[in-house]
Amino acid sequence: MINEEKYKELKAYCAARNIELIAVSKKQPNEKIQYLYDLGHRDFGENRVEELQNKCHLFPDDIRWHFIGHLQSKKVKLFEPIPYLIHSVDRHKLLEVLDKEGAKRDQKINILIQVKIAKEDSKYGFTFKEAEKTIDNLIKEDQYSHLALKGVMAMATFTDNEGQVQSEFISLAKFMVEMRKKHTDSPKSLEVLSIGMSNDYSIAADAGGNMVRIGSAIFGPRKYD
Numbered sequence: 001m002i003n004e005e006k007y008k009e010l011k012a013y014c015a016a017r018n019i020e021l022i023a024v025s026k027k028q029p030n031e032k033i034q035y036l037y038d039l040g041h042r043d044f045g046e047n048r049v050e051e052l053q054n055k056c057h058l059f060p061d062d063i064r065w066h067f068i069g070h071l072q073s074k075k076v077k078l079f080e081p082i083p084y085l086i087h088s089v090d091r092h093k094l095l096e097v098l099d100k101e102g103a104k105r106d107q108k109i110n111i112l113i114q115v116k117i118a119k120e121d122s123k124y125g126f127t128f129k130e131a132e133k134t135i136d137n138l139i140k141e142d143q144y145s146h147l148a149l150k151g152v153m154a155m156a157t158f159t160d161n162e163g164q165v166q167s168e169f170i171s172l173a174k175f176m177v178e179m180r181k182k183h184t185d186s187p188k189s190l191e192v193l194s195i196g197m198s199n200d201y202s203i204a205a206d207a208g209g210n211m212v213r214i215g216s217a218i219f220g221p222r223k224y225d
Contacts, residue, residue, distance in 0.1 A: 111149060
């Protein structure tokens with residue numbers, strides 16, 4: 001099953017630092033998710049719309065499903081229900097589609113703005129300049145009135161160079177400090193700094209991250225790739 005000892009270690013580590021632990025359950029069998037649920041865990045992350053939809057109806061309603069993968073605009077309408085938090089909002093078109101979907105369903109959709117900090121073309125996200133402008137518009141609510149901004153998310157470069165990963169995380173943490181100073185009247189819009197995965201969560205925590213997305217360290221190898 002899952003690595004229960006490692007999970008409890010991670011849970012204690014995160015609790016001591018006031019970090020929210022998202023168990024990344026993508027490509028994992030339902031039995032492992034159920035096992036972790038029975039241990040009391042409630043926040044799970046998926047990166048494919050169809051897989052999330054198949055899973056979410058098999059488990060109790062108190063699970064908070066996080067969508068963490070690259071989201072195609074055309075698949076937003078397939079969400080039923082809308083996830084608790086969509087981490088990977090990485091472009092203006094997606095903002096527009098999510099806002100329209102929120103209006104259609106008469107609900108606010110919780111989102112994180114994805115910022116590109118990695119030195120890899122395969123990673124998505126707004127530049128810092130684009131992210132700042134987008135955050136300004138979201139908080140002022142003159143645009144996207146059916147979206148609820150909760151913070152930002154990013155993925156570091158996939159590398160063994162811990163110094164580079166640290167530098168990338170710190171750059172985003174500094175950006176968050178600037179945004180929080182700029183928007184002191186809207187603290188709930190900039191609460192979440194979602195950085196760090198199985199291989200770099202401790203670096204993320206030291207940089208100031210308060211949400212980590214951990215999969216293989218908890219669940220072990222994926223069922224399929």
